[in-house]
Amino acid sequence: MAGGRDELKLLGTWTSPFVIKVKLALSFKGLSYENVEEEDLYYNKSELLLKSNTVQKKVPVLLHSGKPICESQLIVQYIDEAFRTEAPSLLPVEPSERAMARFWATYIDDKLFASTFRAGRAKTGEEQAEALKETFAAVETLAATFKECSKGKPFFGVLDKSIGTV
Numbered sequence: 001m002a003g004g005r006d007e008l009k010l011l012g013t014w015t016s017p018f019v020i021k022v023k024l025a026l027s028f029k030g031l032s033y034e035n036v037e038e039e040d041l042y043y044n045k046s047e048l049l050l051k052s053n054t055v056q057k058k059v060p061v062l063l064h065s066g067k068p069i070c071e072s073q074l075i076v077q078y079i080d081e082a083f084r085t086e087a088p089s090l091l092p093v094e095p096s097e098r099a100m101a102r103f104w105a106t107y108i109d110d111k112l113f114a115s116t117f118r119a120g121r122a123k124t125g126e127e128q129a130e131a132l133k134e135t136f137a138a139v140e141t142l143a144a145t146f147k148e149c150s151k152g153k154p155f156f157g158v159l160d161k162s163i164g165t166v
């Protein structure tokens, strides 16, 4: 397996969708890494996180031979560029398709994750209902987009007899 525990260290927390995104990218590329879980991300950040992401102090941070890479989308791109493994590229090769993939990745971060977090932190039922409405609208947009992007490919929007339409 490429990567290696000495070479790659992921600072994260298991609940974070941004961290999960990076874990998926590492897994698709067949890279092994050391997972370093932040025990108390919001109240007591580790020294390693504070010195690795001095600006945002957020996870995920990928340490590659000690060098920190921050921001989940940039980490995914970094993994794609830095590790030419047998696995296919994470992003399309064609520039316009690549731009489109980045557009939807940003949409997921800005719309889906943001409204989901808002729903979780809402102080009133009304606030929560509003945030959930936005979340479901974003999911519908994504479902339609993935179906469209997957035409002719065995991916989203394919009818599988055992699990129905996904």
Ligand SMILES: N[C@@H](CCC(=O)N[C@@H](CS)C(=O)NCC(=O)O)C(=O)O
Pocket: 015, 016, 017, 018, 041, 042, 057, 058, 059, 060, 070, 071, 072, 073, 109
């Ligand atoms: N845009 C960043 C967002 C990362 C982010 O918001 N991480 C949260 C965990 S889900 C965090 O570390 N929060 C700690 C804090 O705000 O102090 C990315 O994509 O990496």
